[in-house]
Amino acid sequence: MANDAIPNSVAFLSGDLMFASRVRGAAENAGWQFLFGGSLPREDLSTVRYVIVDLSTRSGLIPEIVSQVAERCPDAKLIAYGPHVQVERLKKARAAGVPTVLTRGQFDSGLGSMFYLE
Template identity: 30%
Template sequence: MTKPASQVLILCSDIMFSSQITGAARQCEYTFCTVLSTRQALAQLDDSIRQVLLVDLNQPSLNWDQLKSIHQEHPTLVSIAFGPHVDVEKLEAARAAGCTEVMPRSRFSAQLAQILQAALTEEV
């Protein structure tokens, strides 16, 4: 089996929303992996391929310290956090943890395919 050139890591336990993300990844022909914790995400990171980490800010097992460590240990990792636009505290916490981009869930959902393509095709 050959190694993928890029991969979408999905940190989201919402089955319905996660299926929307995996559908967009399939449509764009990206491989993907769903993880349920920042610890699992860390185990899947591979600096030899282009990866994007999608972080659902409603994820119950979200560990902010581990998320910050992920960004420190993998500085080229593109990470996109999304959550309710009214949850300003979580959106700010994601920025403080080092997420590359933070956006309301509605924008993320509406522009999902474009967001994935931009994250996985930009030069590091």
């Protein structure tokens, strides 16, 4: 269990720097820490409550990410999103066991309130 004095955090796995700033803004506005990179950070992930994977730039992570999240940050919600036209990537994420797979539009439209739902 994370210490209440340490803010929850969001691990955003993407190569899209422009969209990362939107996700960072939403997380920080809710008082959360923001971790950005191409894969899960090596440090302690006990405060991570969301792992968000951008399928348009990080779909190669999908085969391993479900087990990595379960092992390294089991309290985190795993979300993958991608463009609605990349149907195969969305399907592969679902088939790999990602519990929440959204189109980019769905993810973007819920972003403003996502981190307040905790």
